[in-house]
Amino acid sequence: MMRRTTALLLRHAVGGIPQALADVLVCPLSKKPLRYCEVSGSLVSDAGRMSFPIADGIPCLLPKDGKLLEDHPRESGYETSSRDSSD
Amino acid sequence: MASGAAAAARRLLLLRHRRRHLVPNHHFSSSSAGEELDGGRVKIFDRDLKCRHRDRAAWAMRETDPLVDAVADNLLDRLEDCRKAFPSAFCLGGSAGAVRRSLRGRGGIEKLTMMDMSVDMVNKWRELESATDDGPEMHFIVGDEEYLPIKENSQDLIMSCLGLHWINDLPGAMIQCRLALKPDGLFLAAILGGETLKELRIACTIAQMEREGGISPRMSPLAQVRDAGNLLSRAGFALPGVDVDRYTVKYNSALELVEHLRAMAETNALFQRSPILKRDTALATAAIYQSMFGLEDGTIPATFQVIYMTGWKEHSSQQKPKRRGSATVSFGDIRKQFGSNQD
Numbered sequence: 001m002m003r004r005t006t007a008l009l010l011r012h013a014v015g016g017i018p019q020a021l022a023d024v025l026v027c028p029l030s031k032k033p034l035r036y037c038e039v040s041g042s043l044v045s046d047a048g049r050m051s052f053p054i055a056d057g058i059p060c061l062l063p064k065d066g067k068l069l070e071d072h073p074r075e076s077g078y079e080t081s082s083r084d085s086s087d
Numbered sequence: 088m089a090s091g092a093a094a095a096a097r098r099l100l101l102l103r104h105r106r107r108h109l110v111p112n113h114h115f116s117s118s119s120a121g122e123e124l125d126g127g128r129v130k131i132f133d134r135d136l137k138c139r140h141r142d143r144a145a146w147a148m149r150e151t152d153p154l155v156d157a158v159a160d161n162l163l164d165r166l167e168d169c170r171k172a173f174p175s176a177f178c179l180g181g182s183a184g185a186v187r188r189s190l191r192g193r194g195g196i197e198k199l200t201m202m203d204m205s206v207d208m209v210n211k212w213r214e215l216e217s218a219t220d221d222g223p224e225m226h227f228i229v230g231d232e233e234y235l236p237i238k239e240n241s242q243d244l245i246m247s248c249l250g251l252h253w254i255n256d257l258p259g260a261m262i263q264c265r266l267a268l269k270p271d272g273l274f275l276a277a278i279l280g281g282e283t284l285k286e287l288r289i290a291c292t293i294a295q296m297e298r299e300g301g302i303s304p305r306m307s308p309l310a311q312v313r314d315a316g317n318l319l320s321r322a323g324f325a326l327p328g329v330d331v332d333r334y335t336v337k338y339n340s341a342l343e344l345v346e347h348l349r350a351m352a353e354t355n356a357l358f359q360r361s362p363i364l365k366r367d368t369a370l371a372t373a374a375i376y377q378s379m380f381g382l383e384d385g386t387i388p389a390t391f392q393v394i395y396m397t398g399w400k401e402h403s404s405q406q407k408p409k410r411r412g413s414a415t416v417s418f419g420d421i422r423k424q425f426g427s428n429q430d
Contacts, residue, residue, distance in 0.1 A: 020226070021200065021226040024175075024237055024238045025238070026236055027236065028230060028231065028234035028236040029234060031238075056210075058209055058210075058229055059228055059229065059236075060229040061228060061229065061230040065229075
């Protein structure tokens with residue numbers, strides 16, 4: 001178990017999720033791409049203004065687990081998204 | 088029986104609909120995907136309760152389950168009929184654990200993603216997976232089949248083993264599956280059909296009539312075979328195929344049957360369910376089951392009807408009917424030419 005989890009953590013780039021998985025995930029409601037937010041350790045949907053948690057390396061994409069992002073101004077979200085997608 | 092229950096459920100839904108504007112809507116919806124789903128949204132099943140059932144099943148589940156394994160095996164058998172390989176596969180909730188167990192290298196799957204709405208269930212799968220070292224690359228997601236979090240055109244194969252019959256908006260879920268498939272991708276699903284647990288349905292009804300003087304829905308309205316075909320074509324799958332299998336499982340008593348249903352997370356999750364089950368009624372159900380359907384050896388049979396659905400996402404290489412009216416030769420001429428000896 002431990003060995004495998006470590007291997008997973010080493011292989012990927014996106015906050016505990018393997019890159020191959022992160023590539024196919026989208027926001028369950030808007031079906032728009034998700035980006036990984038390092039500050040909160042969650043997956044953020046800029047289109048749906050929601051963030052979804054990652055628990056122990058498993059992304060939780062249930063609509064009821066999503067938190068609405070209302071505290072951040074809209075522009076800053078777009079800025080981060082463009083920077084993230086470029087690398 | 089089943090259609091009666093379905094009609095009753097529909098009637099109750101009508102009532103619920105009329106009342107809906109009074110109830111605050113807690114569900115998130117978005118403009119693009121939400122609209123399509125909202126249009127036909129009817130709530131028959133309590134998905135939160137089903138999620139808790141699945142949490143419980145993660146603990147109650149046995150290592151192997153002959154019924155579920157047989158269904159999963161039969162479902163995966165279809166992969167061997169295809170010459171195509173399916174490098175990236177996606178498995179929706181239900182008995183995905185059994186699918187993983189019975190996979191044994193079929194379908195050329197290199198990457199398998201398993202999704203369930205219960206966190207405990209997903210953790211359980213991951214735990215079991217870490218015990219085995221062979222097999223495809225595994226990924227796990229917690230997600231809802233009604234809100235599929237998968238990118239369009241990203242999967243070669245989407246499977247669901249005994250999970251889709253708990254979904255409120257089944258056509259919507261299947262359309263989302265089709266969108267997530269690559270062109271020429273395969274959709275494979277096994278759902279429980281209307282004949283399922285007919286013995287228990289009858290025993291429940293009689294016991295409730297006898298002890299309580301009325302009945303409450305104890306079982307879901309399940310799909311009939313003809314519905315499965317309609318669902319596939321409504322979801323836009325090409326070359327739809329439906330077939331039915333019937334399994335009879337023998338239990339020592341009705342209580343054992345209920346234990347098994349709990350371990351499979353197949354217990355009642357209707358919104359219109361009655362929250363109370365009197366001890367009396369439960370025992371009467373078991374007794375009626377035994378006396379009406381019991382076999383000579385003291386066991387009781389339970390029928391499980393499983394409907395297997397196969398559909399492909401459209402691709403130019405697939406065979407298609409010609410446009411209506413595009414034929415240039417009449418059938419009469421063909422008969423004259425080739426069928427004269429059969430007349």
